[in-house]
Amino acid sequence: MTSAIARRKRRADWFHRYLANPVTLRLPTQVVLETTGRKTGLPRRTPVGGRVINRQFWMVAGDGEAADYVRNIKSHSAVRLRIKGSLASRDRRSVTRR
Numbered sequence: 001m002t003s004a005i006a007r008r009k010r011r012a013d014w015f016h017r018y019l020a021n022p023v024t025l026r027l028p029t030q031v032v033l034e035t036t037g038r039k040t041g042l043p044r045r046t047p048v049g050g051r052v053i054n055r056q057f058w059m060v061a062g063d064g065e066a067a068d069y070v071r072n073i074k075s076h077s078a079v080r081l082r083i084k085g086s087l088a089s090r091d092r093r094s095v096t097r098r
């Protein structure tokens with residue numbers, strides 16, 4: 001990655017982590033994924049986009065397998081989803097790259 005691209009990504013990551021995510025976590029219509037931190041064991045909440053298809057929730061991670069919440073899911077398979085205000089506890093079935 002060139003330094004200009006890396007800087008742009010760091011800025012976008014900072015914006016999402018400290019400005020956008022804290023606001024969107026509070027929206028009742030936002031889907032929120034709750035994972036367990038792979039290092040700390042603390043709950044981590046991340047707003048995500050996706051959709052329910054045949055009673056399964058499908059989403060795409062923008063950073064792929066490098067996304068922190070994907071790495072957390074791989075370490076601790078128990079996750080919770082808040083969809084339209086209600087929580088559902090689930091185990092991951094698969095985290096795959098397609």
